[in-house]
Amino acid sequence: MTIAENKVVTLHYTLTDDEGTIIDQSDDGSFLYLHGASNIIPGLENALTGKTTGDELKVTVPPEEGYGERDDARRENVPREMFPADAEIKAGMQFHAEGPEGEMMTVTVAGVEGDTVIIDANHPLAGMQLNFDVKVIEVRDALAEEVEHGHVHEPNGHPH
Numbered sequence: 219m220t221i222a223e224n225k226v227v228t229l230h231y232t233l234t235d236d237e238g239t240i241i242d243q244s245d246d247g248s249f250l251y252l253h254g255a256s257n258i259i260p261g262l263e264n265a266l267t268g269k270t271t272g273d274e275l276k277v278t279v280p281p282e283e284g285y286g287e288r289d290d291a292r293r294e295n296v297p298r299e300m301f302p303a304d305a306e307i308k309a310g311m312q313f314h315a316e317g318p319e320g321e322m323m324t325v326t327v328a329g330v331e332g333d334t335v336i337i338d339a340n341h342p343l344a345g346m347q348l349n350f351d352v353k354v355i356e357v358r359d360a361l362a363e364e365v366e367h368g369h370v371h372e373p374n375g376h377p378h
């Protein structure tokens with residue numbers, strides 16, 4: 219079966235940065251996505267269109283087709299008191315926050331200066347070229363309910 223809109227695709231992938239450092243990988247068949255539903259970054263999704271089970275490909279995704287360029291306007295100074303008093307806040311920590319449209323986003327602590335915490339709401343992979351080694355493991359038709367929801371329900375389900 220060929221990868222197209224409304225297919226559920228199982229992938230093995232390794233994501234590395236330009237130094238070859240592994241950022242993320244999945245090789246146990248647990249990574250599934252719904253093609254055509256923006257579940258994955260556009261650069262990878264476009265490269266997979268028309269591929270089929272067993273295909274292996276290397277995809278280099280520039281920031282504009284990945285997580286976007288870094289935007290300094292997304293760095294912000296917030297008072298230390300916005301964080302729990304007993305929590306140790308230091309550079310490099312990441313936490314989840316709700317964005318302006320209710321979406322979950324990852325926020326990184328860029329630094330701490332006295333009573334001020336500098337936070338960075340850029341995606342941790344923003345501004346990076348992403349190098350994927352991908353193997354297509356399985357392609358199947360999406361269930362009507364999956365198409366309706368815009369995401370895959372099997373095998374690990376989706377928290378509703």
Ligand code: ZN
Pocket residue numbers: 363364367369371376378
């Ligand atoms: Zn659902």
